[in-house]
Amino acid sequence: MSPLAIARVTVALLSGALFGYGLSLSGMVDPARVLGFLDIASGHWDPSLMFVLGGAVCVAFVAVAIQRRLPKPVLDTQFHIPERTDIDARLVGGSLLFGIGWGLAGFCPGPALSALTTGLTPVLLFVAAMIAGMLLHDRVLAKSS
């Protein structure tokens, strides 16, 4: 493996660890907090997750502004960024589906994966079902349509 490739793996590990820590610190890892934000009629709405998204987008916005002035990333020959701009039914339908699942249990992919190490049974069940859903989409649904 080239030194550059080793550096990329190290950065990915560090970035993942920061992401996992951020999910725990922010409260995103707690489904009760997430549902307290998504359930707007509960009488005790919890707006804190807006601060999570706000803080994350603000910092990421600075990174994107820097990225646009760079010809390439530090450790690779080019940026790997989605270039599509079309709005199609799969984007909207998939996102609506994701939202329904998110609102049912309070888990989205990052927090659920990150919480695996707690060993809680519902987390294990959610992640197993999520991976099954991803495989079902990638290997069956996406190929038949």
Next chain:
Amino acid sequence: MSAYWPSLFGGMVLGLSAGLLLLLNGRIAGISGIVGRLLGGHQALVNGAFVVGLLAGPTLYAAAHGALPAMTVSASWPVVILAGLIVGIGTRMGSGCTSGHGILGLARLSKRSIVATASFLLAGVATATLTGLLS
């Protein structure tokens, strides 16, 4: 207000993580995309390293704060399994989730990500609110 500081700081750490991955590796920190590529066997080492780091999150939190983060799952097991399946299919079909669309997509002002984020927030609020009213 003070109750919101950890949320704000936690969010900024998420943004920092995504920024590092973007500027150093040139990659979008989108969890469903990273897991999808891992399941497809693409760049297994680099995507696997990110997931290993992600898994260390609660442990790092416990090391820094003395206890694991609070976690309460109120949904029943069948609902949890159904939710997991829908989240898996939906995030792959919609090309992203809360991280890729929600954080980086919004920061990039991507039209697709703005539509996706509005869609999953709308559906999430509708589902959680209805479930709350019915229970």
